[in-house]
Structures are given as structure tokens and as C-alpha cells.
Amino acid sequence: MRLAELSRRSGVSTATIKYYLREGLLPPGRQINTTTAEYEEEHLRRLRLVRAMIQVGRLPVATVREVLGHVDDDSLGRTIRLGAALWALPQVPEPDEDDAYVRAAHREVGALLDTLGWENAKSLTTISPSYRSLVVALAAFRRLGFDWDIELLVRRAKLMHQAAIADMDFMETHRTDAERAEAAVASAVLVEPMLQALHRLAQEEESARRYGFE
Amino acid sequence: MRLAELSRRSGVSTATIKYYLREGLLPPGRQINTTTAEYEEEHLRRLRLVRAMIQVGRLPVATVREVLGHVDDDSLGRTIRLGAALWALPQVPEPDEDDAYVRAAHREVGALLDTLGWENAKSLTTISPSYRSLVVALAAFRRLGFDWDIELLVRRAKLMHQAAIADMDFMETHRTDAERAEAAVASAVLVEPMLQALHRLAQEEESARRYGFE
DNA sequence: CCTTCTTGGATAACGGCACTATCCAAACAT
DNA sequence: ATGTTTGGATAGTGCCGTTATCCAAGAAGG
16 A cells, blocks of 8 residues: 555545654555555554544644554553553643642542542552543632532542443453553543543433423 | 732733633623723633633633633523533534444444433434534544444443433532533533543553552 | 833734645656 | 656644733822
């Protein structure tokens, strides 16, 4: 498969593919000679993953490069590789540790993890980006004056735990570590938007049931 | 409260506040004379909401303006106002209806809604942005070759329905339509990132439980 | 009263980012 | 033989959130 065909089959312009090659999002094709390269089905698949991450997951190009770097890193062990790929994903601003709301949110999330018995997550609070994202969002929520009981958060967490277990089960159906890492990334980048869309659809459904369309 | 104090208390620079005023994200203060304006607590609150939408929710400024326009529109009825505000949120690209995966995703989501018995959502498929987002994400997922059974999606949908019911209950604790609309927006913009963070935290926890940290 | 600061308003500039366009000489493809 | 395609390099584009600069009118403090 040459560049033009790769472009046609993926729906991505050749100029953009060249850009991705330059940026290291796509491995170079097999060089036939100075001016020709051959691409495989694997390139097409990777290109589709890149597009999904950028268009659906709205990840910056630099983040995509980092994530794929971990997915492809055979030197990493299973858990580390998976964690590294997922930890490169986030895009939330760093919490301002001087802010009173942020410090309060830290304590609340700590209590949440205790209640849930998530001992492993608890030991990662200083480094996990997911933990930080949760703190940032909760702090913003509190800053707006919303007084959710922590119990509400616990219920949400249990729901998401169920979803996470199902995702991990699905991930385990893949054979190689690289495939598993890719499945985990696709899960984070594509399943999460699906969950979000389902959440809003459910809200619309529920709103219509309660109040009708008047 | 004058501009400088509004800036200090919100942590947003005066230049940026001026920009938001210009862009209509923040209503103008009470004009004392040609060169002075007085801002209220309400402005601070709105400014925090704007920041949360932009920084945590990563919404474009134009989208924030549109959403707030609906939140503030007293001429709208309850359901419509809420729907209008939420429908202005999304940011997913339009599905390409000529694409085979997109058409297949349409059918799958239709079947999903049938299975769930979401009759109201079913009647909104042509206009609801959440529906379109779901189709886009599912199509991208399928394009990558992931063969999730529709039953897996049904389970996710039921989980999100539970979360949505809790969110609606919380929303109903607010008295005015404007407050309810604002709570719904805050819920979409801040609770969804929390759910996402909880999802990833749960994955980390589950991964550690299954494989340890080796 | 005099000086320094702050105000709203207008306009321009900046920096980042995802592309897109252009030009090139070397090889194909027909 | 001739139009097309290749990788490589470089420059340009358009959008967007933000910041900077300048202004004359007014406020605040001594």
C-alpha cells in the first residue's frame, strides 16, 4: 500500500499523513528506495487509532505521540506499560495546591478511597493523573457551592468500578501485551465518550419521562 | 466589588475578565459612571462557572457563550431550557453519513435504545447531539475492529442511567429554573470529568488487584 | 489639590496548535 | 516519454484563548 492508497482508505489527506509521520504518530513505511515506501494494514489500523484519539478523544498530537510510545514500548512489563499509556492521556490542568478548595478536595477524595477500600489507588495519590483530575473537578464543583454528600460520590465510584471491571475483562481477551495496551487506550479514549453520551442520553430520557416535552 | 477585586478573588487576570466581558460570557457590572463599574457576588459565581467550563470542561469560549445564553433565557420552559443548555455543550465532529461504519453504528444505537426501552430518546435520534456523539464514538470503535457485543453497551447504558437519575434528583433540589439549568450544566461539565476520573482510578485499582505492581 | 491608580473601551499582538501548501529532485507507471 | 508519486524540508494558514498597549475619564489617598 502506498501513501495515496493509505490516504484513500483512511479518509485522511496525504499532507496530514505526512505530518503524522513527521510527528512520529505513525511509524515510517518500508522504504523501497529513496522516493517510495510501502505501508501495511498495520499502518492503516494505527492511523485509524490516531484519528480516533485526535477527533473523538480530542487529544493533542503531542499526547498521542506519548501514549503510543508507551503502547509500543516492549521493554515495559504488563501493568507498567498499561499504566504508562493511560497516565499519558489526561489533559486537566495541575491543581493549585495553595487553593483552599483544592486542599479540601484532596481530603475528600482520600476519604472516598478509604470508604471504597481502594487501597491500591490510595497509594498512588501523589502520582496518578486520574486522582489529580478528580481533585481538580471536585474542587471546581465545591467552589461553585454545590454541596454533594460524599455518599453520592461513593455511589458514582461504584458504578464506574463496575464499568472498569467489564473493561478489564474485555482487555484480557487480547493476547499480546501490545494489543492489551492498545485495547486499554481505545477503551479510555472511545468508551469514555460513549459513557458520556449515554449519560446525557439517559438524562434526556429521564427528563422527558419526568416532565414530558411541554 | 470592582474589577481588580473580582480578579483577585477569582484568580483570573483583569485582562481575561475584560475579554470575557467582551465575549459576553460575563454580564457587565453595574455602571457607576463612564469609567467605573460595580460587580456583585453573582458575577464572581458566574466567572467561576465560566472558568470551570473552560478549564475543566475544556469548552470553547463560543460554546460557553451559547450555553449560558440558554441558561439565562427566561423565555424558555423548564425542559426546553435544560435541553437547550445541554445540547449546546457537545463538541464531537458531525458523523459522515456516507460512511458504512457510521450507518452501522446508527442501527446499533437504535437497537440499543429499543432494548433499553428509551422511547423518548428514540424519538430524538435525528436531533440529539448526545445521540450523534454516541454514533461517532461507536463507529470509530468498530472501525478499529473491536467487537463488543451490544449487551456490553446495554450494561453501560444502565449504569449511566442510574447516575443520570441521581443527577436529576440533585437538580430538582434547586428552586428556580435558572438554578436548575445551571446545576444541569455544572453537572454535565464537572460531574462527567469526575466520572471519567473515577473510571480510570477504578481501572488502576482493578489492574493492581489483578496483576499487582510488578 | 495633586498625584497615582483604576476604570471601560478599543485595537493589536502573541503563542500554540493542527493542518495545508509549495517546491524539490528522484523514481515509478503506462 | 510523460504525467504522477515519493520522501523531505520549509513556510504559511486559520483559529483561538489570552495578553498587552494606549487612551481619557474618574476615583482614592495624602
